[in-house]
Amino acid sequence: MEKQRILAMGNEAIALGAMRAGVRMAAGYPGTPSTEILETIAKYNDGKIHVEWSVNEKAAMEVGAGAAYAGARTLVTMKQVGLNVASDPLMSLAYMGVKGGMVIVSADDPGPISSQTEQDTRTFARFSKLPVFDPSSPEEAYEMIGEAFELSEKYQTPVLFRPTTRVCHGCAGISLLPDLEVREPEGFIKDTMRWVIFPRTSYLNHIKIEKRNVELGESLSEYKRNFILEGKGRKGIVTAGISYAYTREVMPDDIPLLKISTPHPFPEKLAKEFLEGKEEVLVLEELDPMLERELLQTAGKYHLPVKICGKLTGHTKNAGENSTESIRKDLEQFLGRQARGTREDGKDSEQERELPELPVRPPVLCAGCPHRASFYAVKKAMRGKKAVFSGDIGCYTLGNAKPLDMVDTCLCMGAGVTIAQGLHAVEPDAVNFAFIGDSTFFASGITGVINAVYNRNDIVLVVLDNSTTAMTGHQPHPGTGKTIMGDVAAAVDIRKVLEGIGVRQIFEADPLNLKESADAVKSASEGEGVRAVIFKSPCIAVERPKATYEVKQDTCRKCQACIRELGCPAIITEEGTVEIDETLCYGCGLCSQVCPFHAIGEVNPNE
Amino acid sequence: MSKNCLLCGVGGQGVVLASRLIAYAAMEQGQAVRTTETIGMAQRGGSVVSHVRMGSEIYSPLIPQGEADAILAFEPGEAVRTFPYLKKGGLVIADRRVVKPVTASLGGSTYSSEAMLGFLRDNAGTLLILDGDEICQRAGSAKVLNVALLGAAAASGILGITLEEMKEAVRRNVKERFIEMNEKALMLGQEAARKDLRRQTGGHGDENDRTAV
Structure with missing residues (x-):
């Protein structure tokens, strides 16, 4: 960091921007594409910042809220589906407000590339009545996060910040700026009316929030990152986020453009100014038609005779991520003329020839992954028996692929444990397995197990303990005995947790020992109530390779059973x-x- | 003016690091740079594509289709998959070895290196083929294909980044104990590309001539 200009990933830029803004508390739960933000803060932390991987997003949000109550600048990070987990504290926190600046980064994943949903954090902002910032590039994110902290502190409200995958995981040269001036946290000052939520205070706060958001919409019309690029003609473009970058790449220079960096509260005054005199406006955005709806509302409110084109009118696609190509196509159709970089024959690219047949490369479990062995042991033990396999979120979702084919359901973090219970209630003659990873177990699996014990539901819980959070890049978790800062922590023992909950039959096995594992599964499957099998073997990325195996060609009968x-x-x-x-x-x-x-x-290494 | 380089391969081959090294070298030259790639689910044995853009006015981190000056392919089939990104007459540098996905082993697919390289030879402006296995063996590590490709790219001159600048990027961004091995791989990649260029141009390919391809 000694250099003024660095090559930084968007997530690193967000982290460095937050550190520059004097963040004192940073909490989050890993999730693509947000994970590297907290890791970067941990990497550069000089000891002044409390950084933690919380047990889940709800915990992170609440730990963060506490620090912000005490006046510290606070960053909370997660992916978009994590915001669902944290939505309970978020909704209430929006009414209560904060004292120290609090910015909640919720990274959206159009595509989706690595997520269960294509939900839009901007819509969540509107729902929770919170301001939201929407950066278009790593450079912009670096500066914008400081501005988000300032706005949060000025209005004493948590603020959402939502980059998307292409901003989070894109790299750019960033010019580092001097630190911002930040006041020291004042500490928590007791005030029942302010920090204890009651129906009456919520009513009063609701009035204040609605008034504030109108004011904010006005003042954000003056915010430098909401701006108009002047042009000619009566057609215009409105865009935001990474779509702004794609648009600038292909847009003819003379088209008027409105860029929105704060979709909520919507800078209505600026939008009205842009819409006046326009006949048609094309909205280029990903996920929800958020700007499109705001523009429709603005046009309606002020009786502006302008047609708003976008997802709702079928002018742009309503699912998946945008690209330079998709935006070029949308633009050309809207403008009725060629965009920049289009060839004279109007084709996207030279290379429209037919490609030879290519193998598909679906993601698979790594060679040597202990999850493969665990799944195989269960499969072997249950062959010919009626069984349903509920999976969960993590690398082990890939256990659904052929030839294992061992994940019959997958919904959201922790859901496998509880879905298995519902399935079993309807079909009690089946054995219902619930696979869950160690990090997911701590994040949201435990309540499901308690539910099963309490309600006497019949399941076989299979904990795939690989001593890390593998899918998101090997973060520590409560079971690993290590914190994000590398400090030693008390490792929470999964077996003891299960025993404490009241699970009576707990089997442990090394999944790489096939016989031992299959026997354990067999015994568990024959029991009643909640039975657990803990498969313990570290992720291949955590421990060095043990050995290499070879096929003895003189013995191999080429039956390909292994494959x-x-x-x-x-x-x-x-x-x-x-x-x-x-x-x-x-x-x-x-x-x-x-x-x-x-x-x-x-x-044999000696051979 | 901008230069676009697309890197492609399979999860675990070091595609992302290679793209960072190019971007770093370009940034050190004072250029604006942007990169992006897919991380997450796609990493587990899936195709990995990394986009690197260098120049003055760049907005999108993704290279528009048909605008890549070069494709650096860690696997020949992946070069074919990403071929629509290549400019007319663009350069492809590819390792010759195919990585068969487990699905191909299961389904008995006839996916061959020759078919892939044949397509590239017929359609790319220039195709340089590396024998990554040999280079890795000589460099003493199975993990240096990525840097060897950078050496080859430097030799081709197409990115406007010299071998010396690539070396500096390696020194600045790679763990110290791996630097020597990586420098060796850079040299070997350069050597292999020059040899292939000389063969194709009848002996006129030269590292000082940036318009060699």
């Missing part, structure tokens, strides 16, 4: 022979236990 049963990416066929790619093999040894002819063995 058909396991689908391990390290096992390949080369002109009919089965081989193990030594650069991928992690040495889990599962294939050697599956091979019916004992043709797979460890490579």
Whole structure:
């Protein structure tokens, strides 16, 4: 950080911007595409900032609220579906307000590339009546987050900040700026009317919030990141976020454009100024038609004879992420002329020739992943029996892929445990398994287990404990005994948690030992009530490879059982022979236990 | 004016780091840079694509289709998959070895390196092929294909980044104990690209001639 100009990912830029704004508390839960924000703060933390991976987003929001009550600048980070988990404290916090600046980063994922939903945090802002900032690039995010803190502190309200994947994970050269002046946290000052939520205070606060948002809409019309680029003609473009970047890339220079960086409260005055005299306006945005609706409302309110085109009118697509290509197409259709960078024959690109057939590359469990072994043990133990396998959110969702085919349901964090209970209530003759990872268990699995114990619901809980939060890049969690700052913490023991809840039958097994594991599953499946199997084996990214295995070609009968049963990416066929790619093999040894002819063995390093 | 370079491969090959090194080198030259890639679900053995854009006025982090000056492919099939991004007459530098997805092993697909390289040869302006396995063996690590490709890109001159500038980017961004190995891979990549260029141009390919391709 000694240099003035650095190459930074959007998430790093957000973190550095928050640190520049004097953040004292940073809490979050990992989730793509938001994860690197908190990791960056931890990396550069000089000890003045309390940084934590909270157990889930709700906990992060509440820890953050407490720090902001005490006057500290606070950053809370999560992905968009995490905001659903944190929505209970968020909705109330919007009424209560804060003292220290509090910015909640909720990263949206148009596409979706790595998420369950295409929800829009801007809509959540409107619902919760909170201001929201929408950056278009890493550079803008770096400065904007400081402005979000200032607005939060000025109006004593939490503020949402919603980058999208292409901003979070895009890199750009950032010119570092001097730190902002921040006052020291004053500490918590007792005030029942202010910090204790009651129906009466909420009513009074509601009045204040509605009034404030009208004022904010006015003042945000003057905010420098809400602006108009002048142009000619009676057609105009309104855009925001990463779509602004795509638009600028292909837009002819003479088209008037309105860029919105604060979709809520909507800068109505500025929008009215832009709409006046226009015949048609095209709205280019991702996810919800948020700006489009605001513009329709503005046009209606002031009787402006302008047609607003966008998702609601079918002018732009209403799902998936935008791209330079999609925006070029939308623009050309709207303007009736060519956009920048379009070739004379109007084709997107030269390369419209037919491509040869390509293999699909769906994401798969890594070679040596202990989850593969766990799934396989359950599959083997339950062969021929009626069983339903509920999965959850994490790498192990990939257990649904062939040939394992071991995830029958997946909904949201922690849902597998409870969905299994509902399934079983309707079909009591099935054995209902619920797979859950260690981080997810702590985040939102425990309540589901308590529910099962209390209601005497019959499930087999399978905890896939790989000692890390693997999917999002190996963050520590309460079971690992380490904090985000690398400090030693008391590791919460999953077995003891289950025992404390009242789970009577708990089996533990090393999933890489197939027989031991299948036996444990068999015993568990034959029991009643809540039974648990804890499969404990570290993620391959956490521990170094153990060994390498090879196929003994003189013994191999080429039955390909290893490939058909396991689908391990390290096992390949080369002109009919089965081989193990030594650069991928992690040495889990599962294939050697599956091979019916004992043709797979460890490579002897001394040979 | 801007230069666009697309990098593609399979999760775990080091695509992202390579794109950062190019962006870093371009930034050090005083250019505006943007990159983006897909992280998350796509990492687990899936296709990985990284976009690097360098120049003056760049807004989008994604390269528009048909505007990549070069594709650096860690796997020949991935170069074919991303081919619509390449400019007419653009350069493709590809490792020759295919990485078969587990689905191909399961379904008995006939996915071959020759078919992929054949397509690239017929359709790219210039195609440079690297023998990544050999380079990695000589560099003493299976993990340096990414940097070898950067050496080859430097040799081609297409990105306006010299080998010396790539070396500096490696020194600044790679852990110290890996620097020597990576520098060796840069050299080997450069050497391989020059050799292939010389073969194709009948001996006129030269690292000082940036318009060689």
